[in-house]
Amino acid sequence: MSQEQEKIERMVQQGKLSRAEADELLATLEPQDSGQPHPSIQGTQPRTRRTFRIHVDKANGKHVDLGFPMSLVGVGLNILARRGKAAIDLDGKDVPIDTEEIRRLIADPAFVGELMTVHTGDGDTVVLSVE
Structure with a gap:
């Protein structure tokens, strides 16, 4: 295993x-x-291998950079939908995530770029993108 x-x-x-x-x-x-x-998102087969990336720049200088296969993004969005909450807690306030727009963009095999950028009050930045 x-x-x-x-x-x-x-x-x-x-x-x-x-x-x-x-x-x-x-x-x-x-x-x-x-x-x-390969399993596809919403029935669309990407022509090239793309990666879903989460990049975090902390105000204190630390960085996190995670890459996931696109097939896992669909799974993650399905989990969010079943739990009924698609939001990010930003400085104590829920900011909604438009999961349908993200699904639409990642299902387009030609789409590459930023899906969402979040800047927190304490200077952290989170970027969700497709590469």
Whole structure:
């Protein structure tokens, strides 16, 4: 079992993911059969491999840069939709996330660029983008 699979299983045990959510994530990690297309978001198959990136610049100089396969973005948006909350807590205030607009943009295989930029009151910056 890969590290990713183990992490997903731990999240199920901790109650952070349902079994169905975990199965959906695990399916994206399975090796692809020859000739089988990679699972796509909303039925659209990207022509090139794109990455969903989360880049955080903290005011204190620390940085975080995470990249995910696009197939996991659809899973994450589905989890947000099921939990009924698509917002970011920004300085104690909920700022809504337009998940349908994000879905529309990531489903377009030609889209590359920023999806969302958030600047916090304490000087942190979070950028969600497609590369």
